Amino acid sequence: EVQLVESGGGLVQPGGSLGLSCAASGFTLSSYWMTWVRQAPGKGLEWVADIKPDGSEKYYVDSVKGRFTISRDNAKNSLYLQMNSLRGEDTAVYYCARRACGGATCSSSWFDPWGQGTLVTVSS
C-alpha cells in the first residue's frame, strides 16, 4: 500500500524554525517528484514546494521563498521541509503528496496520494 506519513508539526513562536518530515512507503520514492501543500484553518489548499526525483530542481510559492527549504533522502524514503523565520500566516496543516506525471516530460501532473497532514501553529 502506498502511504505517506508526516511528522514534526507543533507550536512555534514567530521568527522560529521547524522541520517537517514525510515518510514514504509502498513505492520507489526516487521515481517521483514530491510536493508539500498546506491548508490554513478553515481555508483552501495552497501549493508550497516541489522537488524533482533526484533533488536537482526545487520550486517554491513566492510567500515562502528564502524561508523554507524542501529536500529529500531517497535512501531513507523521506521528504523534508525546513521552515525558518516562521510567521503567523504559516499556521496550517502541512500535507506531503506524491506528484504523478503524465508523459515523459511531465506535461501534466497531479497529487496522489496525500499524507494525513501535520499541524504547524505559529503563535506567541
Added chain:
Amino acid sequence: SYELTQPPSVSVSPGQTASITCSGDKLRGKYACWYQQRPGQSPVLVIYEDTKRPSGIPERFSGSNSGNTATLTISGTQAMDEADYYCQTWDTSTGVFGTGTKVTVL
C-alpha cells in the same frame, strides 16, 4: 500570479447532478485535476488530466475542460459526496489550486 476561481458553494438534491466550475485564463491549454476533501480528512484525487478517473473513483465523477473553464460533474449525487472540491493546474512550474467549492447534498 495565475488564479483559478470556483463558486464558493453548490447545493444538490440526492440523485441529481452537481456541476462545479473552475475558471482560469486559457485553462483549456493546461491540464486540470480535481480533489475531494471530506471534513477532517486529507484531499483525494478524483479527476486528473481533465477527464480521467483514478482507479476506485466512482463513475458518477466526470470532468471536462473547454475554453477558460474546467468542470467537475457528479451524476446521481450521493450523501457521501458532500465535501469540499478543489481544482488544480500548473503555471510555469508553480502549482495552483482553485478557491474551493463546498458541495452540500440537501
